[in-house]
Amino acid sequence: MTSEQRRPVKTATTSFAILECLKERGPLGPTKLASELGLAKSTVHRHLKTLEQEGFAVPDEGGYRVGLRLLDFGIYARNQHQFYEVAKPKVDELAEETGEKVWCVTEEQGRGFHLYGAAGKQSVRTPAREGTRSYLHQLAAGKAILSELPDERVEAIVDQHGLPAKTPHTITEVDDLFEELETIRERGFALNREEIVPKLHAVGVAVTDQDGYPVGAISISGPSNRLKGERLTVDLANLLLGAANEVEINLNFS
Amino acid sequence: MTSEQRRPVKTATTSFAILECLKERGPLGPTKLASELGLAKSTVHRHLKTLEQEGFAVPDEGGYRVGLRLLDFGIYARNQHQFYEVAKPKVDELAEETGEKVWCVTEEQGRGFHLYGAAGKQSVRTPAREGTRSYLHQLAAGKAILSELPDERVEAIVDQHGLPAKTPHTITEVDDLFEELETIRERGFALNREEIVPKLHAVGVAVTDQDGYPVGAISISGPSNRLKGERLTVDLANLLLGAANEVEINLNFS
DNA sequence: TAAATCTGTTCGAACAGTTCGAACAACTGT
DNA sequence: ACAGTTGTTCGAACTGTTCGAACAGATTTA
DSSP states (O other), rough: OOOOSSSSOOHHHHHHHHHHHHHHSSSSSHHHHHHHOOOOOOOHHHHHHHHHHHEEEEEEEEEEEEOOOHHHHHHHHHHTTHHHHHHHHHHHHHHHSSSSSSEEEEEEEEEEEEEEEEEEEEEEEOSSSTTTEEGGGSSHHHHHHHHHHHHHHHHHHHHHHHHOOOSSSOOOOHHHHHHHHHHHHHHHEEEEEEETTTTEEEEEEEEEEETEEEEEEEEEEEEEETTTIIIIIIIIHHHHHHHHHHHHHHHHOO | OOOOOSSSHHHHHHHHHHHHHHHHHHBHHHHHHHHHHHOOOHHHHHHHHHHHTTTSSSEETTTEEOOOOHHHHHHHHHOOOHHHHHHHHHEEEEEHHSSEEEEEEETTTTTEEEEEEOOTTTTTOOOOOOEEEGGGGHHHHHHHHHHOOHHHHHHHHHHHHHHSSSSSSSOOOHHHHHHHHHEEEHHHHHHEEEESSSSSEEEEEEEEEETOOOEEEEEEETTTSSOOIIIIIIHHHHHHHHHHHHHHHHHHHH
């Protein structure tokens, strides 16, 4: 589907690489960026000035940082998903009700994107953040989405992105994944037990449109000693199933 | 300060122009984009494929749209501002308390960026959105920020961006602007009376750091027939002044 | 205080990469 | 089935990017 491209626009690619580097390694100047990316100082300099003119990079003490212009684009991208605006109030509600961290996640290009998260009173800090891109098989919400996708789509996604591991519990074999997806389809919700972060558990339920295609998923995550047993697989799971169902109905009338 | 650049990276610029066009004119294909931007179809096609590979553009029915990868960058850019995380809870609180729309805004490259907004119960819909970039002189929050900047910085900003009008009430003369800023400094808060949207009023108060430099501003906006008289210039203004003061204290201890 | 060592910036030439148009393939709708 | 549209591929011309070296400015060291 999204196969390798023959001739990407190399110049644009380096501009993006610079932005990526600014995001990953904090504020940097031309010199450090150049050595980091294996480019000439002057080349990076010219790119930075262009990025600055566009508002995508901003000079800061210690170098350049990612500019707020990108927030404009990012928020716009999020608002395009009607799933976001419908799910958001439900996510807030669930966070309030459960006290845990609640996320809504959607799929794009075979990856999971954290659209919106709400933190309940006793919620723990996780590496996830709004906008974060994750592998679908490493998320409860992601597995819930995968379970509603046609098998050939799942295969294409695995082909493209693989099944990289984050912890010893991450699913890394295709057969295991399909088995897991079958289980999820049977019981209606997905579980995540330390598959992305040690000591972190989660439940996830997919939200589908009228055609049964998954537009996203909602998940609740928290410490493994609190999210276990019946609380996880009955109380929270049922809460989520109800919420997802409501979102589905609201989606069909908007 | 940010003067015209001699030789911008033209190729990168066209990639950005394509993204901008996708944001402004909704999903488009290579053909329409090409005619819109005055480029060859094949050129746009190659750029789109590159953008897709990077996750910045995504194929959709009817063409390409802006990808969620940009949300990742945008949210990161927002999180870099400690003003955001400190002001956010206060903005929520003010929205709850007043029932109106409350924003926190920061300045970057002489423009105002809407970092975060909360909608109170009776709040009205405005063109602003999270991430939106506006001219500082058209916003209550923006004028509050300008009032705390050194005069030469204000002059540089006016030089660079001008004083474009949105309504007949927008300030368009430099002298008027400086007079207004002086008034704002005297009374401590900024007012906006239909200067950006007809029938929309707002109050804004700047938040400064230890050195007195403005890191942003908070504003309350709503319909002109509700935000007027003492409610606007006494009740809401005092509420904002208190909130801004709290944010300033919290900023100094984080 | 001056030398030394960073960093960011400018410039021209060589090369690499982008741009364009035309031709082809894949769809859509009539 | 056909006409009109859109998306895609390809090679050649040329424009624009890349690089290294040299300069200026700032910061640190002796």
